[in-house]
Amino acid sequence: MGGRTYECGSCGHNQVSYNSCRNRHCTQCQGVNKDIWxxxxxxxxxxxxxxxxxxxxxxxxxxxxxxxxxxLYDLMYKAVAETLMELSKDTKYLGAQIGFFSVLHTWGQNLHYHPHIHTVVLAGGLTEQNEWRAASKKFFISVKVLSRKFRGKYLYYLKQYYRQGLLEFYNDAKINKNKEVFQDLLDKCYSIDWYSYTKRTFDGPLAVMEYLGRYTHRIAISNNRIISIDEDTITFGVRDYQNDNKKKTVTLLRSNSFAGS
Incomplete structure (x- = not known):
């Protein structure tokens, strides 16, 4: 595919710009796609x-x-949407119809499987009288209420999918085909707290879309996180969210299934 080298006529600084490969894992190509989106x-x-x-x-x-x-990714979107819309319409919380964007993310910084949804929620909405009602500085629904509502929604529909025979089970998960085992799994999921997070973080409406764009077009490992690469391994930096966001490094073996190998 090749590329081009640019040189500053004043200081002599060189910069290489590679031709587009259109690969979804490419930081350069995804950067352009993000800007368009x-x-x-x-x-x-x-x-x-x-x-x-x-x-x-x-x-x-x-x-x-x-x-x-x-x-089940579609179900995540469905449960999130119903959770936010039903709670926001309740006069106990906001009493208005809100607007929001949702983006699915399926890995964490350490590349472990970690399905979660990032949602950008408008801080206010329209009442039944078609009047604008602004939210307070804090998010109008508590994290505990959000988590429990989302948990209930997701598990309710998951049980319906199981009864309708829509779920596939492979390898070690085949045991969940058994009705009693699957119910035990649901009971376990009902008994634990599901993690939710809320924060008012955006500086103006354009920052909202810039933030979402980084998620819709983010690759697994950006260039600035890569520390070293050799024939056998790749080492990159991560933040440990379970340990006060402390920085650490992870080294993985390169293989045919590894992104970028």
Whole structure:
């Protein structure tokens, strides 16, 4: 595919720009696609504050979700949408119809499977009288309420899918075909807290789309996180979210299935 080298006529600085490969894992190509996506979405945002809300799936469901990705990723979107819309319409919280964007992310910085949804929620909405009602500085629904509502929604529909025979089970997950085992799994998931996160983070409406664009067109490992590469391994930096976001390094063996190998 080749590329081009640019040189500054004053200082002699060189910069290489490679031709587009159109690969979804390429940082250069995805950067252009992100800019195009953001530009096309600008018409969808309002000049108002937004919140960042994250919905995370429990580890106990990871295997089943991985085996039924299209069906259960769609269910994540469905459960998130119903959770936000139903709670926001409740006068106990906001009493208005809100707007939001949602983006699915399926890995963490350490590249472990970690399905979760990032949602950008408008800080206010329209009442039944078609009047604008602004939210307070804090998100209008508590994290505990969000988590429990989302948990209930997702598990309710998951049980319906099981009864309808829509779920596939492979390898070690085949045991969940058994009705009693599957019910035990649901009971376990009902008994634990599901992680949700809310924060008012955006500085103006355009920043909302820039933030979303980084998720819709993000690759697994960006160039600035790569520390070293040799014939056998790749080492990159990660943040340990379970340990106060402390920085650490991860080294993986390169293989035919590894992105970029």
């Amino acid at each position: 953001v530009d096309n979405r600008k018409k969808d945002i309002l000049n108002a504050p937004y919140y960042h809300v994250v919905f995370t799936m429990p580890e106990q469901l990871h295997q089943i979700i991985y085996h039924n990705q299209r069906l």
